[in-house]
Amino acid sequence: MIGFARTVTVTAQLADESTVRFRGLLEDHIYAMDLEVDVHLADGVITAIGGNLKRFTTPWCRDAEPILQQAVGMSLRADGWISRVNRDLGRHGCEHLATLLVECGRCLDTVRLARAVAAGVREDPPRPAADVAACWVEAHPEAWQLTPAQGP
């Protein structure tokens, strides 16, 4: 029998041509929460964020929700952004909401890659998706999380 389970879902949709809107959902045997965050595609800057704790463990947990606003203006391309989220929004807010924001943020370049692969395969159907992906990654060094051996 399962003793503990956690599921995390992240979706990304285009809010407009320059902004990707992530929705994150975290559900486990203890916690439940959601997050919506708008990110500027070109520079990874968070332009809007909101989150709700739905199931939590103490009467004070929801005090962490407003602390999420400190993420507005933060760039998901800045060195150390994950550490900053875990410190400023996690340790001083809710570590699980911070986890969910990191989950969304880590998808930024994967979303761009997925779009490029979908477009590449659509335009040139015989071309293998892996070939499109490799070319895209090579042309986008800012997406260092997809090539961690070359990253900071």
Place this chain on the structure above:
Amino acid sequence: MTVEFLRTKTATVEAVDGDRLEAVWRLSDDLTDAEVRLEVALPDLEITAAEATVRRFTHPGYAGAADAVVRVQGVRIGPGLRKIVTGLVAPEPGADELVEGVLEACNAVILHFTLPHIRALEGMSEEEALAANRALVELNPRMLGSCAVWQPGSPLLEALGRGGGGEP
């Protein structure tokens, strides 16, 4: 409006027998389908078996990373885990997600042991809950400072007589 991308992650923990747990992490999204499976020995929380399977990954750099996950065998779930796992697995190109998979599976093991404590709190009076939280933080001092509830000056730490975060 349709979505451009959808990722799901799951982490589960199950008792194999009285001495072992199995933690399984799975990631599935538009580009990737990967799984990490750990066997964890009790009571030391030592990872005694580890394997990763990558069924789909569009970026070819991922292929060799799965083999690197076996290197976490022998590691104990505890302080310094991120640094240790990153050092063992991350040098392989494309290993980033699998490092997170190992860490998230280990985090699920920790939460597996937290769950009974949380359930017990639900039936307690305020006084009993304070006593249980005091026992919890004495057992696991790393709780201090882990989130706003456990920061110095928080209502809970004030109630526990640990307003400054240190010893009462």
